[in-house]
Amino acid sequence: MEKEISNEILEKWLKGWSLSRNLALPIQYKSGFKVDVNDEKQKSRYVFSDINSDFLQLSETIFEPWVFLKVCNSFERFKNLIPEKWQVQPQGYMMSCFHPMSLPNVSLHEDYRLEYENYNSTFVIKIVTKKGELSSIGRVVLVDDLAIYDRISTEINHQRKGLATFVMKELEKIALSKGIFNNFLVATEEGKSLYELLGWDIYSLYTSIVIPS
Structure with missing residues (x-):
């Protein structure tokens, strides 16, 4: 609702x-x-x-x-x-998840590795190939008691491999490590279905x- x-x-x-x-x-x-x-x-x-x-x-x-x-x-x-x-x-769609996400037990294939970056209270998770090609990326920004997820994307030739889900899992770990359990984002029509699978609800x-x- x-x-x-x-x-x-x-x-x-x-x-x-x-x-x-x-x-x-x-x-x-x-x-x-x-x-x-x-x-x-x-x-x-x-x-x-x-x-x-x-x-x-x-x-x-x-x-x-x-x-x-x-x-x-x-x-x-x-x-x-x-x-x-x-x-x-x-x-x-503004979406919220004011509880731990319903994340499947996903692991990262050996063909990929994680990279981390942060700036302006923003934490960036990148999944790259062994050759350094960007495959998936996402950001979480911590503002008071709210974790704001932003610009979650997967390159076309790396889709359908659970990479975006893995990015969300890693971003949530960062928020939880700071004691923040309230999650918020704005989704496109395409992204909405992924977030609903992870336990998010439409807020507005x-x-x-x-x-x-």
């Missing part, structure tokens, strides 16, 4: 998202938050916990392309309240709209 997300959790997740990407931390914008991304296809993002007058006002006043508006609700709830200039993006829908160039 979906829950109403608090601004406290939203800010912690957004802080973790920003730290993972070496961006400036989110700043309060009225009832939501703003992050300057400074990317060609995402200049900035405004994030709100729910559809409200601040969110709707921004949808009227922004005309610049590649400025994203994001809200923890479904597009159906507000599509008739915003100008037609906006284009909805693929559905995202996460919808993005943008004006393309």
